[in-house]
Amino acid sequence: MSYFIDRGYTSLNHVGEELCGDRVECATSGDYLTAVLCDGMGSGVKANILATLSSKILCTMLAAGIPIKDCIETLIASLPVCKVRNVAYATFSVCHINSDGKGELLEFDNPAAILIRDGQVSDLPREKQVVCGKNVYTTKLDLRANDAIVVTSDGVEHAGIGMLMNFGWERPQIKDYLKRSVKPNMSARAISATLAGECNELYMDMPGDDTTVLSVKVREHAPVSVFVGPPVHPEDDAQYVADFMALPGKKAVCGGTSSNIVARQLGKEVRTSFEFPDRDIPPIGYIDGIDLTTEGVVTVKRVLELSDKYLDPADCKAATLDKRDGATLLARLLFEEATDVNFFVGQAHNHAHDGLPIETRMKLKLIDKLADNLKRMGKAVSVRYN
Secondary structure, three states, X not given: OOXXXXXXXXXXXXXXOOOOOEEEEEEEEOOEEEEEEEEEOOOHHHHHHHHHHHHHHHHHHHHOOOOHHHHHHHHHHHOOOOOOOOOOOEEEEEEEEEOOOEEEEEEEEOOOOEEEEOOEEEEOOOEEEEEOOEEEEEEEEXXXXXXXXXXXXXXXXXXXXXXXXXXXXXXXHHHHHHHHHOOOOOOHHXXXXXXXXXXXXXXXXXXXXXXXXXXXXXXXXXXXXXXXXXXXXXXXXHHHHHHHHHOOOEEEEEOHHHHHHHHHHHOOOOEEOOOOOOOOOOOOEEOOOOOEEEOOHHHHHHHHHHHHHHHOOOOOOOOOOOOOOHHHHHHHHHHHHOOEEEEEEOOOOOHHHOOOOOOHHHHHHHHHHHHHHHHHOOOEEEEEEO
């Protein structure tokens, strides 16, 4: 069975530093996703350079199928040497996995990865191999739906040292926290944000080390289709709605005119809610057979803003989408639930916008930017214009 490989990460900078000494890089090559977390020695600019170089080299080479021995040799030869310590390296964790859930985990000097499966949290079996004089641990992966692998930099285990805890956050405590806090429907980004957020609490908002959590989760495909705007030619309404409804998965309709078109073609009525969870966002509506019905441009603009926040790796609360306004509901549907997103974008002039500072081009730009952000989240995105 072909799965969707979800990934997401959260990073906390060492207090007082503008740059994070950890770095995450992801690349897709053919059927494989390669996700790399590197922790550069120290913190600040030097650590950021080490981690950035290391993650780029490893991600690019491993995604191209180059053996790990060659990758590490290239890494050692490429990194600058610290004049103080006379060494240059970045620790790393690499998850190389295909859409069947099979692949390999490679780890060097980072805390061992954690497996979340069926509500249980466990260690992964590891084999040691010596590569260029360094101990690299490998794990063969054979994951199934809803399995998640959590890899971290050592900032997670250091959380709370000298503050709320004498010796930091020990591994059994971390595993126990994941077991209690991770829910089955959480995305990879939500898992990472949840664990990193707890680390930030233990650090009392003053991280004493760069702290990064990268999660990779195997998910069954969950497509979502979004209808935004009427087609240019009204005679195309019936076919456009038929194509929209024919796709599998959940459906969302954005805009008053769009809602009326869809409801008419389905032989249903649009019912409007009079609740205003957010005074800046128009209320949602209801159409039988449609999972979410919202207002158009104002709502989509807010969703775009939420997507920028969601993509910010420093935001531990980005994945907390618990409000009930239309924009947040649509954001949760697209960011947390969807794996594949299909936009149906009508380009007709909407006379409901006459006299308002809203143009068709503005709507198209919003959708294009939102589609780009969804792709950055790792979603498979298609946009159909009419």
